[in-house]
Amino acid sequence: MANGRGLRSASPHTVAGAAKAGPRAIPHPPLPGYHSHHAMPIPGRKLDVAFALTEGREPINPRPIAEAHICRWHQPYTIGSITYSEGCNDDVNKAIWSALEWDPKADVKEILMEYSRYFISPRFEEKFAEGLLELERNWGGLGINNSQIDDTSTVFQEIEDKAGPKEKLNWRFQQALYRARYDKFIRDRATFEANAVKNAILRLTEEPRLGVNRAISAAIDELSNPTFRKSAYRASIREPIFRLAEALFNAIRMQLSVKRYNAIAVWRGANLDSIDTPIGNTESSSDSYIESLIRWTRSNAINSFQPW
Numbered sequence: 001m002a003n004g005r006g007l008r009s010a011s012p013h014t015v016a017g018a019a020k021a022g023p024r025a026i027p028h029p030p031l032p033g034y035h036s037h038h039a040m041p042i043p044g045r046k047l048d049v050a051f052a053l054t055e056g057r058e059p060i061n062p063r064p065i066a067e068a069h070i071c072r073w074h075q076p077y078t079i080g081s082i083t084y085s086e087g088c089n090d091d092v093n094k095a096i097w098s099a100l101e102w103d104p105k106a107d108v109k110e111i112l113m114e115y116s117r118y119f120i121s122p123r124f125e126e127k128f129a130e131g132l133l134e135l136e137r138n139w140g141g142l143g144i145n146n147s148q149i150d151d152t153s154t155v156f157q158e159i160e161d162k163a164g165p166k167e168k169l170n171w172r173f174q175q176a177l178y179r180a181r182y183d184k185f186i187r188d189r190a191t192f193e194a195n196a197v198k199n200a201i202l203r204l205t206e207e208p209r210l211g212v213n214r215a216i217s218a219a220i221d222e223l224s225n226p227t228f229r230k231s232a233y234r235a236s237i238r239e240p241i242f243r244l245a246e247a248l249f250n251a252i253r254m255q256l257s258v259k260r261y262n263a264i265a266v267w268r269g270a271n272l273d274s275i276d277t278p279i280g281n282t283e284s285s286s287d288s289y290i291e292s293l294i295r296w297t298r299s300n301a302i303n304s305f306q307p308w
Contacts, residue, residue, distance in 0.1 A: 174244055
């Protein structure tokens with residue numbers, strides 16, 4: 001390489017030679033970033049805004065099918081991999097990469113069953129493995145239309161009901177249960193908020209009968225409806241999420257909150273702090289928002305607007 005002569009060489013072991021020969025000439029280990037679900041080179045597909053706003057960059061994120069696809073896509077051009085992990089949130093993804101680097105033809109479901117048998121319990125190897133696959137499917141498309149989320153929550157609830165103390169104290173099980181319950185809570189919130197916005201728009205369409213001020217007031221009442229926020233149902237699904245966060249901190253010092261567990265930042269996986277982040281416009285009660293509704297109504301745009 002002295003005096004740059006090596007750069008002109010045809011050898012694939014030089015920069016110029018490697019560029020000419022193509023990516024297969026010098027296989028290299030990749031640095032997979034499977035700790036993050038978005039804000040990464042290969043983010044999750046079709047992630048609902050509701051989850052993007054609340055789950056954060058580094059949530060508990062088993063993506064067995066996606067990670068298997070990414071790993072196999074890399075393999076013709078690489079030799080093994082140098083795994084990069086931000087913590088325990090991506091534990092399942094580490095297992096997928098390790099198993100597929102050992103045997104690229106390994107079946108993903110079989111890998112998950114081995115993982116479940118070894119780390120959770122032989123009693124739950126198939127059900128827990130299926131639950132991990134369902135957690136990945138939870139984030140496929142619009143949450144309020146994805147009944148899979150409720151099914152996933154039920155799967156892990158059934159495991160918990162049959163589990164003994166050892167399984168319930170297992171941090172890997174606690175992580176999966178946390179994600180399943182968190183997803184369900186966000187879906188229920190998103191559904192309520194979407195209905196509140198729809199009802200607000202319906203109130204606005206009554207402006208010719210009610211008048212501008214009364215229509216605006218009725219719409220704002222719909223947006224600020226406290227029914228879900230103060231319901232016993234909300235508390236029944238929200239409080240167990242906080243208990244699981246506490247259990248995970250005690251077990252492995254997992255920092256799911258900045259306020260409670262001194263995490264570095266909310267968006268870096270501390271999604272307990274963003275569990276109540278507004279998803280739609282149901283908490284948009286600022287003067288500017290209200291004024292925009294009034295201007296919109298007075299411009300008669302409302303007469304041609306149809307609620308979805």
